[in-house]
Amino acid sequence: MINFPEGFFWGSSISAEQSESRVKNDNKGLTTWDKYYELEPYKFHNNIGPDKTTGIYEQYISDIELLKKTGHTVFRTSISWARLIPNGTGEINQKAVEFYKDYFTKLKENGIEPIVNLYHFDTPLKLEEEFGGFASKKVVDAFSQYAKTCFELFGDIVKKWVTFNEPIVSVEMGYLKQYHYPLEVDSKKAVQVAYNIALASAKAIREFKNIVKDGQIGIILNLTPAYPRSNNLYDLKAAEIAELFANNSFLDPAVKGQYDKRLIDIIKKHDLLPEYTQEELNIISQNKVDILGINYYQPLRVAARASLPNPDAPFMPEYYYDYYSMPGRRMNPHRGWEIYPKGLYDISKNIKENYNNIPWFVAENGMGVEGEEKYRVDGMIQDDYRIEFFKEHLEWLHKGIQEGSNCMGYIVWTTIDCWSWMNAYKNRYGLIELEYDTQIRRIKKSGYWFNELSKNNGF
Ligand code: BGP
Numbered sequence: 001m002i003n004f005p006e007g008f009f010w011g012s013s014i015s016a017e018q019s020e021s022r023v024k025n026d027n028k029g030l031t032t033w034d035k036y037y038e039l040e041p042y043k044f045h046n047n048i049g050p051d052k053t054t055g056i057y058e059q060y061i062s063d064i065e066l067l068k069k070t071g072h073t074v075f076r077t078s079i080s081w082a083r084l085i086p087n088g089t090g091e092i093n094q095k096a097v098e099f100y101k102d103y104f105t106k107l108k109e110n111g112i113e114p115i116v117n118l119y120h121f122d123t124p125l126k127l128e129e130e131f132g133g134f135a136s137k138k139v140v141d142a143f144s145q146y147a148k149t150c151f152e153l154f155g156d157i158v159k160k161w162v163t164f165n166e167p168i169v170s171v172e173m174g175y176l177k178q179y180h181y182p183l184e185v186d187s188k189k190a191v192q193v194a195y196n197i198a199l200a201s202a203k204a205i206r207e208f209k210n211i212v213k214d215g216q217i218g219i220i221l222n223l224t225p226a227y228p229r230s231n232n233l234y235d236l237k238a239a240e241i242a243e244l245f246a247n248n249s250f251l252d253p254a255v256k257g258q259y260d261k262r263l264i265d266i267i268k269k270h271d272l273l274p275e276y277t278q279e280e281l282n283i284i285s286q287n288k289v290d291i292l293g294i295n296y297y298q299p300l301r302v303a304a305r306a307s308l309p310n311p312d313a314p315f316m317p318e319y320y321y322d323y324y325s326m327p328g329r330r331m332n333p334h335r336g337w338e339i340y341p342k343g344l345y346d347i348s349k350n351i352k353e354n355y356n357n358i359p360w361f362v363a364e365n366g367m368g369v370e371g372e373e374k375y376r377v378d379g380m381i382q383d384d385y386r387i388e389f390f391k392e393h394l395e396w397l398h399k400g401i402q403e404g405s406n407c408m409g410y411i412v413w414t415t416i417d418c419w420s421w422m423n424a425y426k427n428r429y430g431l432i433e434l435e436y437d438t439q440i441r442r443i444k445k446s447g448y449w450f451n452e453l454s455k456n457n458g459f
Contacts, residue, residue: 001456001458001459002394002395002398002458002459003457003458004398004401004410004457004458005401006457007408008407008408008409008410008457009073009074009113009361009408009409009410009411010071010072010073010074010409010410010411010450010453010454010457011067011072011073011074011075011076011112011115011409011411011412012067012070012072012075012076012411012412012413012414012415012431012450013075013076013077013363013364013411013412013413013414013415014054014056014076014077014413014414014415014416014418015077015078015117015120015121015122015165015418016077016078016079016080016083016120016122017031017033017050017053017078017080017120017121017122017419018053018054018120018414018418018419018420018421019053019054019055019056019077019415019416019418019419020053020054020055020056020057020080020083021051021052021053021054021055021056021057021058022050022051022052022057023057023058025095026057026083026095026096027083027086027093027095027096028080028082028083028086028093028096029082029083029085029086029087029088029093029124029125029126030082030086030124030125030126031050031080031081031082031122031123031124031125032122032123032125032128032133032180032181032182033049033050033121033122033181033421034049034050034051034125035125035128035129035181036180036181036183037049037050043422044422044424045422045423045424045425045426046424046425046426048419048424048425048436049424050419053418053419054416054417054418054419054434054439055439056077056416057099059439059441060099060102060103060106061106063415063416063441064106064107064110064112065110066415066416066432066441066443066447067107067110067112067415068110068111068112069443069447069451070415070431070432070443070447070448070450070451071450071451071452071453071454071455072112072454073111073112073113073409073454074112074113074114074115074160074409074411075107075112075113075114075115075415076114076115076116076117076162076293076363076411077114077115077116077117078116078117078118078119078120078122078162078165079100079116079117079118079150079154080096080122081118081119081122081123081124081143081146082122082123082124082125083096083099084096084097084100084146084149084150085124085146085149086124086126087124087126087127088123088124088126088127088139088142088146089127089142089145089146092149097153100153100154101153101154101157104116104154104157104158105157108157113159113160114157114158114160115158115160115161115162115293115363115411116150116154116158116160116161116162117161117162117163117164117165117220118143118146118147118150118161118162118163118164118204119143119163119164119165120165121165121166121169121170121180121421123139123181127139127142128181128182132182133174133182133193134170134193134196134197134200135189135192135193135196136196137196137199137275139196139200140196140199140200140203141203143200143203143204144200144203144204144206144207147163147203147204147207147208148204148207148211151207151208151211151212152211155208155211155212155215158215159212159214159215159216160215160216160217160218160291161208161212161215161216161217161218162217162218162219162220162293162363163200163201163204163205163217163218163219163289164197164200164201164219164220165220165293165295165363166220166221166222166295167194167197167198167201167219167221167250168194168221168222168246168249168250169222170193170197171190171193171194171197172190174190174193175187175189175190175193176190176314176316179421179422180421185314186314187270187272187314187315187316188272191267191272191273191274192274192275194249194250194274195274195276196274197250198250198253198254198284199276199280199283199284201219201253201254201289202253202283202284202286202287202288203283203287204217205217205287205288205289206283206286206287209287216290216291217289217290217291218254218289218290218291218292218293219250219254219289219292219293220292220293220294220295220363220364221247221250221251221254221292221293221294221295222294222295222296222297222364223246223247223251223294223295223296223347223350224246224247224296224297224298224299224300224343225243225247225299225300225343225346225347225350226239226240226242226243226246226247226299226300226301226302227239227299227300227301227302228302228303229301229302229303229304229324229326230303232304234304235302235303235304237304237320238302238303238304238305238320238321238322239302239321240262241262241266241317241320241321242300242302242317242320242321244260244262244263244266245263245317246300246317247350248260248263249263251292251355253284254288254289254292255288255289255292255355255356255358256288256355257284257285257286257287257288258281258284258285266320270315270319272315289358290359291358291359291360291361291408292351292355292358292359292360292361293360293361293362293363293364293411294347294351294360294361294362294363295362295363295364295365295413296343296344296347296362296364296365296393297335297337297364297365297366298337298338298339298340298343299338299340299343300323301323301324301325301326301329301338302321302322302323302324303321303322303323303324304321304322305320305321305322306322326338332367332368332369334368334369334370334426334427335367335368335427339367339389341389341392341393341395341396342396343396344362344365344393344396344397344400345396345397345399345400347400348397348400348401348403348405348407349400349403349405351405351406352400352403352404352405352406357404357405357406358406359406359408360405360406360407360408361407361408361409361410361411362393362397362407362409362410362411362412363411364411364412364413364414365390365393365410365411365412365413366386366389366412366413366414366429367385367386367389367429368420368423368426368427368428368429369383369385369386369427369428369429370426370427370428372428372433372444379442380442380443380444380445381433381442381444381445382444382445383444383445383446384445386444386446387445387446387449390412390446390449390450390453391459394410394459397410412431412450413429414429414430414431415430415431415432416430416431416432416433416434416441417429417430417432417433417434417436418430418434430444430447431443431444431446431447431450432444432447
């Protein structure tokens with residue numbers, strides 16, 4: 001039996017844009033995802049866009065019953081900025097206020113603590129079109145105002161808050177790799193957006209401290225430990241730089257209140273320094289996170305580059321490394337991600353040794369599988385592969401905790417199968433199955449297993 005510390009929390013994560021659905025007359029504003037889907041619907045798996053997703057906006061009361069049946073002691077979701085403030089700034093949508101108040105209150109009444117995130121890739125379209133999204137300091141201030149509104153409206157109910165989910169993904173996918181709107185390839189802007197988001201997070205934390213005196217606030221980062229191909233000096237150097245971009249870039253400002261000098265030097269060398277002021281740097285250094293959420297899916301394996309980079313190509317972190325496909329690595333073929341449970345242990349050591357052992361929790365960990373219907377027996381999806389995936393990760397996490405890591409809980413991705421951006425409903429991650437057309441929900445074998453896990457506080 002592997003036992004977790006007393007008070008360890010168990011739950012799952014989902015996000016607003018991926019789960020709520022848009023309903024007639026709900027007054028939700030448009031997001032960048034609506035725009036992207038309108039422009040290029042064929043880029044989304046089976047042409048499914050962000051309008052009809054998992055229907056939580058209408059079904060949250062019965063969904064909370066399912067959360068209870070699957071052992072949730074916590075549940076993480078996000079507020080849709082465009083639902084609450086349809087234009088991103090200005091008028092508040094009262095229907096959204098009622099919805100979120102009731103949603104969060106009902107969770108608590110059922111013994112489930114809500115962990116609420118403010119931004120999960122879903123910029124209100126108006127702010128993107130008018131100002132260029134997080135590339136603009138105006139949007140930094142709009143975010144801080146939105147955060148303040150949320151703390152004032154819901155801060156008496158919700159006590160655990162998060163400013164951003166996976167900000168590096170917004171930067172990479174929006175400004176380097178063209179998976180998220182605005183689909184640009186602009187390294188200078190990418191750096192500006194990364195800096196602006198770190199600043200927006202710090203400004204939101206500053207608001208939080210004035211309003212919610214008895215809560216905690218953090219940020220959720222997807223950490224992908226960078227492993228070198230070998231002990232060759234240049235492989236090691238490649239991994240060091242990959243680590244700086246992939247992990248330190250947001251960990252350092254969030255937890256330490258400042259950037260790593262090595263990263264600044266590289267950014268300077270490529271003439272990519274963002275616009276900043278000393279006053280902003282002070283805000284970042286004075287408003288660090290209380291807690292950290294960590295999403296872990298896969299490691300980042302790198303090697304020294306085999307060729308010289310083209311000096312004229314737009315800058316990418318890959319200027320300094322090649323991706324390395326380790327022979328014999330275990331893969332989740334549906335998602336194309338390596339499965340490496342020990343990564344979670346390595347993360348726990350990194351946080352303990354290099355980030356003051358700050359209290360943290362796993363905020364996402366999971367396995368997306370395509371075509372899960374084929375595993376249905378007697379009406380239930382027998383997702384033993386997912387249970388194995390969780391167990392292996394939990395074993396390594398447990399080892400990290402035994403060695404002193406300050407991990408407070410394990411939250412998986414995801415609750416009910418949800419809409420995964422361009423992959424839409426291709427890969428299913430849920431503890432609970434969604435029959436998309438009818439919106440019927442059924443608990444999977446992993447959901448019942450998760451209930452036992454939570455009841456026993458271990459397995
Ligand atoms: C994380 C996101 C989630 C979720 C998950 C699964 O990066 O925070 O929103 O989507 O990954 O990944 P995907 O949906 O790309 O398969």
